[in-house]
Amino acid sequence: MAHGKVTIAVDEYSSNPTQAFTHYNINQSRFQPPHVHMVDPIPYDNPKPAGHTRFVCVSDTHSRTDGIQMPYGDVLLHTGDFTELGLPSEVKKFNDWLGGLPYEFKVVIAGNHELTFDKDFMAELVKQDYYRFPSVSKLKPEDFDNVQTLLTNCVYLKDSDVTIKGFRIYGAPWTPWFNGWGFNLPRGQSLLDKWNLVPEGIDILMTHGPPLGFRDWVPKELQRVGCVELLNTVQKRVRPKLHAFGGIHEGYGIMTDGYTTFVNASTCTVSFQPTNPPIVFDLPNPSSS
Numbered sequence: 001m002a003h004g005k006v007t008i009a010v011d012e013y014s015s016n017p018t019q020a021f022t023h024y025n026i027n028q029s030r031f032q033p034p035h036v037h038m039v040d041p042i043p044y045d046n047p048k049p050a051g052h053t054r055f056v057c058v059s060d061t062h063s064r065t066d067g068i069q070m071p072y073g074d075v076l077l078h079t080g081d082f083t084e085l086g087l088p089s090e091v092k093k094f095n096d097w098l099g100g101l102p103y104e105f106k107v108v109i110a111g112n113h114e115l116t117f118d119k120d121f122m123a124e125l126v127k128q129d130y131y132r133f134p135s136v137s138k139l140k141p142e143d144f145d146n147v148q149t150l151l152t153n154c155v156y157l158k159d160s161d162v163t164i165k166g167f168r169i170y171g172a173p174w175t176p177w178f179n180g181w182g183f184n185l186p187r188g189q190s191l192l193d194k195w196n197l198v199p200e201g202i203d204i205l206m207t208h209g210p211p212l213g214f215r216d217w218v219p220k221e222l223q224r225v226g227c228v229e230l231l232n233t234v235q236k237r238v239r240p241k242l243h244a245f246g247g248i249h250e251g252y253g254i255m256t257d258g259y260t261t262f263v264n265a266s267t268c269t270v271s272f273q274p275t276n277p278p279i280v281f282d283l284p285n286p287s288s289s
């Protein structure tokens, strides 16, 4: 039987993720076992099962890559905040680090700290005479106009996808507005418009921030901050096998809803110490690859 395309509407609790979590947990047991549970990381020395691809997930390295011990794997996924401000010097250093890593493929998206990758953000910043980010003001527009071209050692995704080893991987940098950084958008329709760009048939979704309820808890504020529309898009429409993200450093870890595995791979802790190890994840190769 042919199924029509699922349309996601703005959630009635979109603007208050903590309330959304409570509501959907009490009324729909949406975040409860047995389907939803924590997942132990795969030890690095576990052999990769035959016919599988090993993904190595990192995020939020924030120009602090020097001491990170990188494990064996096939494909590196970095879900944004690889710099502090998106300065070209930081991007070059990150690209050099990528160039020294042994993975066959490396896929990267931006996060809210990659200011120079967000053209609309930079246009606004210039209008405001850079008063919020003085060190960015030292840059000439030609230094950052094509900053993504400095990423020569990876595939850079922005509202786009790539097929690697038969896996269709989609990446997008957007996060709910918080303190007016790059790629920030208001909760609700603005973010849903971006998630509506994710095609069906995606195996791996890379976003900078978490969806509601999965590794999105901010303890210092006792708040859930994940995007409700992102959760609905993941669970009701796209249904990737793996959703990799970071963004909320305190949320480092792995969960599943019984179908999608959610990996918050934030390398940096909330105090920006790069001590959380990369997370590896094995997926069975698509049958046609």
Ligand SMILES: Nc1nc2c(ncn2[C@@H]2O[C@H](COP(=O)(O)O)[C@@H](O)[C@H]2O)c(=O)[nH]1
Pocket: 060, 081, 112, 113, 176, 177, 178, 218, 221, 223, 225, 247, 248, 249, 250, 269, 270
């Ligand atoms: N209450 C919220 N806190 C947030 C949000 N996004 C980020 N954060 C906090 O900041 C750190 C670091 O994030 P970064 O983007 O500056 O690297 C993160 O771990 C949280 O503690 C948010 O939307 N709401």
Ligand SMILES: [Mn+2]
Pocket: 060, 062, 081, 111, 247, 249
């Ligand atoms: Mn970060």
Ligand SMILES: [Mn+2]
Pocket: 081, 111, 112, 113, 208, 247, 248
């Ligand atoms: Mn961030």
